[in-house]
Amino acid sequence: MFRILCTLLLAVPLAAQTPLTPKQIFEKTTASTVIILSGEGAGRLHSIATGVIISKDGVLLTALHAIKGALEVQVRLPNGDIYDRVELLGSDERRDVAALKITAGALPFLTPGSTASLAAGDAVYAVTNANGLAFSATEGILSAVRPADEVPGAGTGFRLIQFTAPIAPGASGGALVDKDGALLGIITGGVHGGAAFAVPIETVLGLPESGRPITLGSGASLQMPAQTAAAIPQSSAAIANANPQQILKDAKTVYLHSKTAFLTVDTLDRTLVMQKDWDKLGITIVGDPRVADLLIELDRPLFTYVHTFVLSDKKTSIVLGSGKVTAFDGTIASGGLAKEIVGILVAARLPPPPKK
Secondary structure, three states: OHHHHHHHHHHOOOOOOOOOOHHHHHHHHHHOEEEEEEEOOOOOEEEEEEEEEOOOOOEEEEEHHHHOOOOEEEEEOOOOOEEOOEEEEEEEOOOOEEEEEEOOOOOOOOOEOOHHHOOOOOEEEEEEOHHHOOOEEEEEEEEEEEEHHHOOOOOOOOEEEEEOOOOOOOOOOOEEEOOOOOEEEEEEEEOOOOOEEEEEHHHOOOHHHOOOOEEOOEOOOOOOOOOOHHHOOOOHHHHHHOOHHHHHHHOOEEEEEEOOOOOOHHHHHHHHHOOOOHHHHOOEEEOOHHHOOEEEEEEOOOOOOEEEEEEEEOOOOOEEEEEEEEOOOHHHHHHHHHHHHHHHHHHHHOOOOOOO
């Protein structure tokens, strides 16, 4: 009788698991996604990144470059809870992934998937804090799982998941998941034009147990950027009537912001004030964007050695100048960037040298 029952049970097909809808996938992923704020000290916000909770007791993964060298770190959960005490459990320089821990419990978390079951064309989904917009959802397809050696500037000795879901600054550390909502990888970078990359989750699952916990600096003073009236771009008419040269001439303060850990604000700050014409310009570098006339944004796109700057007007968001320097590290690049920035300001603010 037992054999007959078993035979009958085996003969009955198991009910297929109901596939998740994109909405359900995004809801599940968002619940396990966090915002990570990194600061330079005294509450000066350096970068906004994303993190992924991988255990209910507050262990999460993010991109290492997002928190490397930060003096302050803060983690914000989707429910509004904020954690200023953050521990670094382990890091992988090669793969650009870090494991962090906050003092929370009973958290929703993502279970790991595997690249072994992936095929080109499979649907993938991402939830990140791209462009400072919290918990933004994007959808794409898997392009390939390839050696990092094939991606210029990515490094060697590990694999990367290449996918097409749109990626923007702030997405680093975000979750890439499959059609079942399983965590496939940690997003570490993207390339303009559509290619984006994540580190396979199975290659970094051991990070939380890889080292001795290090308590990072308290992020209690860090705040998300406020959309104040001064930060809102003016009307089209105001922008059209603005005179870039006059804006540069009238400016009294400038705020430096870096979107990359490879070129810090302090590095450029020191280099700028050492330029021979800086003292003649009468411009003060400030630590609060709310009191700045000009903004200088620094960046180094991932997997490149190109360091860039964009100089803009705080009031109208008009770009007043830009430049780039190719160098191995930010310290070397800062000299060339500072020279270009000072050159733009000198041309607008100082009289031309007398003709010989």
